[in-house]
Amino acid sequence: MGQQPITFLRQVMALCTYPNLLDSPSFPEDAKKRARRILQACGGNSLGAxxxxxxxxxxxxxxxxxxxxxxxxxxxxxxxxxxxxxxxxxxxxxxxxxxxxxxxxxxxxxxxxxxxxxxxxxxxxxxxxxxxxxxxxxxxxxxxxxxxxxxxxxxxxxxxxxxxxxxxxxxxxxxxxxxxxxxxxxxxxxxxxxxxxxxxxxxxxxxxxxxxxxxxxxxxxxxxxxxxxxxxxxxxxxxxxxxxxxxxxxxxxxxxxxxxxxxxxxxxxxxxxxxxxxxxxxxxxxxxxNPPVPGEESFEQFSREKESVLGNLAKKAKLTEDLFNQVPGIHCNPLQGAMYAFPRIFIPAKAIEAAQTHTMAPDMFYCMKLLEETGICVVPGSGFGQRKDTYHFRMTILPPVEKLKTVLQKVKDFHIKFLEKYA
The missing domain is CATH 3.40.640.10 (Type I PLP-dependent aspartate aminotransferase-like (Major domain))
Structure with missing residues (x-):
């Protein structure tokens, strides 16, 4: 999904896994301090115990x-x-x-x-x-x-x-x-x-x-x-x-x-x-x-990376909600948190009949068609449970903004064609 790992976390993990790096000038002192503390608490000073x-x-x-x-x-x-x-x-x-x-x-x-x-x-x-x-x-x-x-x-x-x-x-x-x-x-x-x-x-x-x-x-x-x-x-x-x-x-x-x-x-x-x-x-x-705190050398980079990930997710949550709600036959509640949209989709009676002939739940039928026609994989609402006679799918909001816009546009075009086909 293109999200970059948090540098500080990977630095401490590298130091814990290969303690010889504790002598390397390439690593910040606050990362070394945490790695030493963790290793001292491990049996034999090793993650392998x-x-x-x-x-x-x-x-x-x-x-x-x-x-x-x-x-x-x-x-x-x-x-x-x-x-x-x-x-x-x-x-x-x-x-x-x-x-x-x-x-x-x-x-x-x-x-x-x-x-x-x-x-x-x-x-x-x-x-x-x-x-x-x-x-x-x-x-x-x-x-x-x-x-x-x-x-x-x-x-x-x-x-x-x-x-x-x-x-x-x-x-x-x-x-x-x-x-x-x-x-x-x-x-x-x-x-x-x-x-x-x-x-x-x-x-x-x-x-x-x-x-x-x-x-x-x-x-x-x-x-x-x-x-x-x-x-x-x-x-x-x-x-x-x-x-x-x-x-x-x-x-x-x-x-x-x-x-x-x-x-x-x-x-x-x-x-x-x-x-x-x-x-x-x-x-x-x-x-x-136990992340870096103000005054430690990694604090600024850590805060910048953390805010960037969460700020991007907030943008993508709003973008997803707004775009889905522009599509006839899709309704999406505000994405207040987590990493997913769970929009409600209208499935016409003819599509429900077609799903029955394939012995599939209607939303599974919809998701399979979406996968076959666009290459986009979402999970049908029936996999999570939903009220009788309502249909949904779950989609992650993790892709980078430009890719997410493309995905949402493809879902929109697919949905309109799907409604026309089974109208």
Whole structure:
């Protein structure tokens, strides 16, 4: 997609991987300082050694310090931090310890629809019960607590709803939840004794000027001890998204609070079965949570690169929304955050019939035609879940601006021809 790696992150990673470079004048002193600190905390001063199952201690300390800064002083305990193989690993591990029971007492897991398919896949793998709650497309994909109430009430007839997953900012829907909405969700989880899973991997990706990222942890603490001492919460972050885009390092962390000490013991035991997350990924996570600060020599270049990536994404989010909304038969909500558009598409009755003859979902049929005729690959909305008789696709906004304009124009031309063909 043309995004350049963040120089500072790659410098520290190079130094950690090949420590002989610590003597090289080509590397800035602040990068060397971080590499030395990470290496000193590793067994044998090497990324090649196993780490503690929960992750390298000094990196967990840096994560805790980052969370405390991010949340305006709300304390984070390194002992509640677990380094993970990307956020996905953390999410599936937590679900593994939460799922139990059989028949009507089987654990129900509430997930947003549309959802990121990791959730339905893990729920299916663990033989848990998927409980859908629908985001409100007419209200910019907002989360409505009355819809959560409906989902829990209906689910109680056939399972035991115990877990509530939230993706904020949203994937594939790109919405950023308001503070009021987060408070409502926390209050609901407290009422229903639900374990909260807050997938916050896009926390750096907020583009709408009237939106701000609020972490579930911060809002939970600000709601007072009745909530902050009782609501169980696991929140997740990763090196894969944000301005870093370092997906291949498989670095991530989760912060788990208010877990019963015995369950915490089981979680550590479960994590120790897989020995440890990749130590190179842990080091990459450290640089994300411990970037250059004012006064350090890499600060200006780092800030320039970070702002460039996020500024470009904000431009592309607006461009995508505006261009899609000019096309008859396509409607796209504002892209407040994350990295995707999830426009709603009108599919004529004749096209739906044609899809049926190919035993395909109508939006899959549409996406295959788009791929065949333009070479553009998007994911049908049916892969994420959507309300009955509505159709969508998910498209990334990552390509460079000029390429993105070309892609959007091609989608527009295709869509108009598609409507004419099946009118």
């Amino acid at each position: 196993y780490s503690a199952s929960q992750g390298v201690n000094c990196i967990r300390e840096d994560v805790a310090a980052y969370i405390t800064r991010r949340d305006g002083g709300v304390p984070a305990d390194p002992d509640n931090i677990y380094l993970t193989t990307g956020a996905s690993d953390g999410i599936s591990t937590i679900l593994k310890i939460l799922v139990s029971g059989g028949g009507k007492s089987r654990t129900g897991v509430l997930i947003p629809i549309p959802q990121y398919p990791l959730y339905s896949a893990v729920i299916s793998e663990l033989d848990a019960i998927q409980v859908n709650y629908y985001l409100d497309e007419d209200n910019c994909w907002a989360l409505n607590v009355n819809e959560l109430r409906r989902a829990v009430r209906e689910a109680k007839e056939h399972c035991d709803p115990k877990v509530l997953c939230i993706i904020n900012p949203g994937n594939p829907t790109g919405q950023v939840q308001s503070r009021k909405c987060i408070e409502d969700v926390i209050h609901f989880a407290w009422e229903e004794k639900l374990f909260l899973l807050a997938d916050e991997v896009y926390q750096d990706n907020v583009y709408s000027p009237d939106c701000r990222f609020h972490s579930f942890k911060k809002v939970l603490y600000e709601m007072g001890p009745e909530y902050s001492s009782n609501v169980e919460l696991a929140s997740f972050h990763s090196t894969s998204k944000g301005y870093m885009g370092e997906c291949g390092y498989r670095g991530g962390y989760m912060e788990v609070i208010n877990l019963h000490p015995e369950i915490k013991g089981q979680l550590v035991k479960l994590l120790s079965v897989r020995l440890c997350p990749p130590v190179s990924g842990q080091a990459a996570m450290d640089i994300v949570v």
